[in-house]
Amino acid sequence: MPITLDATTADFEAQFTALLSAKREDSPDVDDTVAAIIKDVRARGDAAVIELTARFDRLELTPETLRFSPEEVAALVAQVPQAEREALELAAARIRDYHERQLPEDASWTEESGAVLGWRWTPVGAAGLYVPGGLASYPSSVLMNAIPAKVAGVERLAIVVPTPDGKANPLVLLAAQIAGVDEIYRIGGAQAVAALAYGTESIAPVDKITGPGNAFVAAAKRRVFGKVGIDMIxxxxxxxxxxxxxxxxxxxxxxxxxxxEHDESAQAILITNDAGLARDVEAAIERHLQTLERRAIAGASWRDYGAIITVPDLDTAAALSNRIAPEHLELCVSDPGALSQQITHAGAIFLGAWTPEAIGDYVGGPNHVLPTARSARFSSGLSVMDFLKRTTLAKMTPVALRAIGPAAETLARSESLEAHGLSVRARLDHLNG
Amino acid sequence: MPITLDATTADFEAQFTALLSAKREDSPDVDDTVAAIIKDVRARGDAAVIELTARFDRLELTPETLRFSPEEVAALVAQVPQAEREALELAAARIRDYHERQLPEDASWTEESGAVLGWRWTPVGAAGLYVPGGLASYPSSVLMNAIPAKVAGVERLAIVVPTPDGKANPLVLLAAQIAGVDEIYRIGGAQAVAALAYGTESIAPVDKITGPGNAFVAAAKRRVFGKVGIDMIxxxxxxxxxxxxxxxxxxxxxxxxxxxEHDESAQAILITNDAGLARDVEAAIERHLQTLERRAIAGASWRDYGAIITVPDLDTAAALSNRIAPEHLELCVSDPGALSQQITHAGAIFLGAWTPEAIGDYVGGPNHVLPTARSARFSSGLSVMDFLKRTTLAKMTPVALRAIGPAAETLARSESLEAHGLSVRARLDHLNG
Structure with a gap:
């Protein structure tokens, strides 16, 4: 049974705080294993990746077959039924349109002194995208990761996707093709992350790695962070x-x-000001849990982490939502626009009854890679910005240096950084004499 | 002696690759110590912070004196000479002006179907800024971290700054006051990071922690990442x-x-197409190293990590620079604007001979917290964006759902996520009758 809370009861605050701080994921500690794998790939390159793939994926590869050939991609992609191809293409077009609007502008302005300031955005040179194999191999995730990278202007985009026993998902390959991915490798796990970060004889290193994965992949991403950029875990x-x-x-x-239905550790919460609706939703969930294909997973999630909270009014609902900082927030209310104005922390908001969250997973346009575990308090979903970086620009003139140089000298002296001050003073002396 | 390389020699590529991959920092492994400190602060709150401060900073505090009182701040700030106050105020005004221009715009647009898409930026609720104590206690860093947070609209900004033996830096407090910092705590080390991330009886937790620090602080930031956001290490x-x-x-x-002069592990590299200039710069460095106050530090840095590279032309210089992806790039050339167009990876560019890098450290306007160790390939300097997060917005209509809902259903089915598809189908069935 899910938790049922009433915001008007005396012990609500304690119960809600417990709900907020409940840990839903207990990642196995695989860090030592992952450290050894990364070390091995750095030392032995292709040979290590090939051995590890044989061991974990039961797949014998050579340096030449690490990467899917264009012919293999074409043959697999040809298996995709027309309806699914069209759905992927519609999704890709909408995701591309949304993300193209995120491209930030460069800036440059001239001050009275003639000094020019500004910044410029440039894409990451090469990006790598991890795509899980097996059951959680989602073509929609390929689109959501690859399209922002390509919209940002990333020149080289590589995908790694494990194919246990050699089984590839044609839809994943088609999604990669539609998104404009340049290289597809049939490898996975920590060894694939290490290969992307450090490179091997056959795989050039990338600058940034994104995409979901299991505990090994997450640990590997944490470990290579700094050598390359990563997205959120x-x-x-x-x-x-x-x-x-x-x-x-x-x-x-x-x-x-x-x-x-995603995961036994997933969490679904309803907050409502209508006790009747709360009961009806709970009944409907129980009814669907009788027949749903993934009822074992969805049922465990609902039983262990589900919650229904009744509140006196929608203002209270918004305030509680901001404390939760949910990944996905649906506002199924009569005036969702007004209520959304009260929301300060959420990964994505779905406004009104005609916007099921599933639309956002596939075809809405916004990204479905969103901050989880209350991290919407401080972070955003994946976007074009994740594949861009900003270079600041400054150009002084003699007039500008005369105006602001002495302040820099003063501060340099106060921080005991003499050469900093001298580098300004040498120029000022030149101007003065 | 620094390395001297000539890009036209046969072994240049090997030497340059060695320069690129040289590890300049050997952080002590303090992770176990830091893990124990964080655990202690989580368990015992104020009491742990007070004990650790007594041990590491030789300072006896109480829950009431963890935080500087307004009177203490006023008394310390009154000690700052007028010239330094004015320099800080000039710097703050210029940094604020530059960063206000970074504020991104919200977006919202309506599709033909009536669907509304967009996004909205909101500030992080509370941020904490780590300020080192002792020699590397830089008031300029307070401005560079605190002003972007306040420009972003962060409501609560707390600073932690250790005061070993009770010695506080009045300029740091003045910089905090000018920047609009709300709370200042006289604590440091991993215990301060833990207090900001998890909160204690006297210190409310924050959502994001930024600012430089020693190996203990860096390890603590890595450990609390996920619970809160952090800036780069x-x-x-x-x-x-x-x-x-x-x-x-x-x-x-x-x-x-x-x-x-910052650090024995700092690195200064010159690339020039003029061998005579290369010799003259090297001679000038040796000359200044005779007298510079921090000649021991600067001399070690120059000896161990300095490099002079001669190239046949500036195109080659730009290409090598892009492989280095420097934190600070000075273009001391006759046409810096043209050369800057060739630069794809750099934290900050300083154009022309009138723009010493030290201007950017203090009063230029752009942020001086910039990506190091080649991470400008994939990341940017600190900005207003670090204190904002984006919430995506989507509102469908019946017309929109009819148009794109079936594609979502198709993709949900292909990913074996039945409830996803049913959530769309239920609405489409309602529309159809």
């Missing part, structure tokens, strides 16, 4: 639905189950 | 100067020494 998925009277309980139940 | 400072014939060798020497 994502935790289990979450949804918070805020609903008011008159909403369709069945739709809300399905939206909540669409998070719960 | 900065390495030793670097400067690359590209210069052509006719530039002033003395100015370039001082610019290079102003990085070298």
């Amino acid at each position: 994502a935790g289990p998925s979450e949804i918070l639905v805020i609903a008011d009277k008159g909403q369709n309980p069945d739709w809300i139940a399905l939206d909540m189950l669409s998070q719960a | 900065a390495g030793p400072s670097e400067i690359l100067v590209i210069a052509d014939k006719g530039q002033n060798p003395d100015w370039i020497a001082l610019d290079m020494l102003s990085q070298a």
Whole structure:
């Protein structure tokens, strides 16, 4: 049974705080194993990657077959039914359109002194995208990671995707093709992350690695961070639905189950000011859990981490939501625009009953890689910005240096950094005489 | 003696690759100590912080004196000479002006279907800034970290600064006051990072921690990452100067020494197409190293990590610079604007001979917290963006859902996520009758 809380009871604050701080993921400590794998790949390159792939994926590769050939990609992609191809293409077009609007502008301005200041954005040179194999191999994630990189202007985009026993997912390859991925390697695990970060004889190193993965992949990303950039380490998925009277309980139940079915550690929470709706949603969830294909997973998630919170009003709902800082927030209320103004921390907001969260997973346009585990308090979903970096620009003139140089000298002296001050003073002396 | 390389020699590529991969920092492994400190602060709060401060900083505090009182701040700040106050105020005004221009815009647009898409930026709720104590206690760093946070709209900004033996730096407190910092705590080390991340009885937790620190602070920031956001883990400072014939060798020497004097692990590199200038800069550096106050530090840096590279032309210089991806890049050339167009990876560019890097450290306007150790390949300097996060927005309509819902259903089915598909199907069925 999920937790049921009432915001008007005396012990609510303690219960809500417990809900907030509940740890939903207990990652196995694989750090030593991962450290050894990375060391091995750095030392032996291709040979290590090939050996580890044989051991973990039961797949014999050579330096020549680490990468899918264009012919192999074409043959696999040809297996994809037309309806799925069209759906992927529609999704890709919408994701591309949304992300193209994120491209930031360069800036440059001239001060009265003639000094010019500004900044310029440039893309990361090469990016690598981890795509999980097996059950959680999602073509939609390929689009969500690869399209922002290509929109940012990343010249070289490589994918690593393990193919246990040699089984590849044609939809993943098609998504990569549609997104404009340049290289696809049939490797996975910590060895694939190490190969991307440090390079091997056959795989050139990249500058940034993104994409989801299991505990080994997450540990490897943490370890190579600094050598390359990484995206966030994502935790289990979450949804918070805020609903008011008159909403369709069945739709809300399905939206909540669409998070719960991802993972036994996923979390679905309903906050409502209508006790009747709370009961109806709970009943609808129980009903769907009788028949849902992934009922074992969704049922465990709902039982262990699900929650229904009744509140006196929607202001309270918004305040609680901001403390949760949910990854996905659905506002199934009569005036979602007004309520959204009260939301300060959320990865993505879905406004109104016609916007099921699943739309955002596939075809809405915004990215589905979003901050989990309350990290929407301080971080954002994946975007074009993750594949760009900013270079600041400054050009002084003699007039500008005369105006602000002495202050720099004063501060340099106060920080006991003599050469800093002298580098300014030498120029000022030149100007003065 | 620094390394001297000539890009036209046969073994240059090997030598340059060795220069690129040279490890300049050998951080002591303090992770176990830091893990124990964090655990202690989480368990015992104020009491642990107070004990650790007594042990490491030889300072006896109580829960009431952890934080500087307004009266203490006022008394210390009153000690700052007028010239230094004015210099800090000038610096703060220029940094604020530059960073205000970084504020990104929200976006919202309506599609033909009536669907509304967009995003919204909101500030991090509370931020904590680590300020080192002792010699490397730089008021300029307080401005560079605190002003972007306040420009972003962070409501609560706390500083932690250790005061070994009770000695506080009045300039640091004044910089905090000018920048609008809300709370100042006289604690440091891993215990201060833990207190900011997890909170104690007297210190409310923050959402994001930025600022430089020693190996203990860096290890603590890595450990609390995920619970809170952190900025980059900065390495030793670097400067690359590209210069052509006719530039002033003395100015370039001082610019290079102003990085070298920071740290024995700092690195200063000159790339020039003029062998005569190369000799003159080297001679000028040796000359200044006779008298510079911090000649022991700067001399060690120059001896161990300094480099002079001669190249046949400036195109080669730009290409090598892009492989180095320097933190600071000075273009002391006759046409710095043209050369800067060839630069794809750099933290900050200083254009022309009138722009010594030290201007950027204090009063230029751009941030001086910049990516080190080649990480400008994939990351940017500190900015307003580090204290903001983006929430994506999507609002569908019946028309929009009819148009794109079926594609979402198709993709959900292909990923075996039934509830995802059902959440869309339930709405489409409702529309269809």
